[in-house]
Amino acid sequence: MSIHRSAVIGSGLMGAGIAEVLAKAGQDVIVSEVSADASAAGRARIEKSLARAVAKGKLSEADRDAAWSRLRFTTDIGEVADRQLVIEAASENEEIKKSIFAELDAVVTDPEAILASNTSSMPIIRFAQATSRPERVLGVHFFNPAPVQPLVEIVSSVLTADEVRETMTGFVAEVLGKSPIQAGDRPGFIVNALLIPYLCSAIRMLESGFATKEDIDAGMVGGCAHPMGPIALADLVGLDTCLFAAESMYAETGDLAVKPPVLLSRMVDAGLLGVKTGRGFYEY
Ligand code: 3HC
Numbered sequence: 001m002s003i004h005r006s007a008v009i010g011s012g013l014m015g016a017g018i019a020e021v022l023a024k025a026g027q028d029v030i031v032s033e034v035s036a037d038a039s040a041a042g043r044a045r046i047e048k049s050l051a052r053a054v055a056k057g058k059l060s061e062a063d064r065d066a067a068w069s070r071l072r073f074t075t076d077i078g079e080v081a082d083r084q085l086v087i088e089a090a091s092e093n094e095e096i097k098k099s100i101f102a103e104l105d106a107v108v109t110d111p112e113a114i115l116a117s118n119t120s121s122m123p124i125i126r127f128a129q130a131t132s133r134p135e136r137v138l139g140v141h142f143f144n145p146a147p148v149q150p151l152v153e154i155v156s157s158v159l160t161a162d163e164v165r166e167t168m169t170g171f172v173a174e175v176l177g178k179s180p181i182q183a184g185d186r187p188g189f190i191v192n193a194l195l196i197p198y199l200c201s202a203i204r205m206l207e208s209g210f211a212t213k214e215d216i217d218a219g220m221v222g223g224c225a226h227p228m229g230p231i232a233l234a235d236l237v238g239l240d241t242c243l244f245a246a247e248s249m250y251a252e253t254g255d256l257a258v259k260p261p262v263l264l265s266r267m268v269d270a271g272l273l274g275v276k277t278g279r280g281f282y283e284y
Pocket of ligand 1: 120148
């Protein structure tokens, strides 16, 4: 199966990044959002990132224009009917994601189409079961910033067809030029199963007054050669996304390592979500 027509549902931080990656790889891309405002914000995000890629010398102006011309924005999910691949990147809310999958099942006409979720930690099988074609559903998990990070986790549920996993793995490697790894449908898959406990520990360390955020971050940058420390990384990922991932992993495992720190919940209650809102643990 050769994929040319794809769609992304949601154009927040991850959805916009994924749409950009697809368009740069030559895909005809539809980006579906819930409202005109959200769609405009997604457009602006992609435009800004493409401009940054040009400024950094990663993309020519001609390639930027070509990528931009391959993107179409809509607030009508029905427009994704003819797509061969749809990647859901809505906010981390299980009910919203399930209803999107049910809607995709109703509108996408090609029985061979692949329906994927970029969820950071939720069970893929629950989204698969919201459709009449669970064998065509899998997780395709990108990392922030998607245009820069090379990794993509391919997450197969117990019902994902081998052929769907193989097609997506080939597509990610050969068409998108990214590095796929295979993960089971377990809380947090591979990366977030390790990352979320780490971020929660760092926030608990800050909360306890044991160290400042600057020193925690400097510790992991200077001591372990991470590109950024965990507090800054939580801000980059989005504190709401960190909280939702921790909540969903904690609900399923009861592992105290992913019990959401109270400080994280309070930051989210306050609307301080990190880089995307201009203020999280740091100001931007
Ligand atoms: N398009 C293409 N390339 C771009 C770009 C864009 N919009 N913006 C930046 N780049 C390139 C730059 O040219 C540069 O490339 P080079 O190394 O070849 O010169 C590289 O990306 C780094 O960019 P900058 O120099 O502008 O910025 P920094 O060096 O400060 O790096 C960062 C920023 C990439 C965010 C880096 O700090 C980093 O990798 N941090 C860790 C991020 C991380 O861990 N992400 C995973 C989060 S977990 C997640 O997403 C999963 C979720 O489910 C929770």
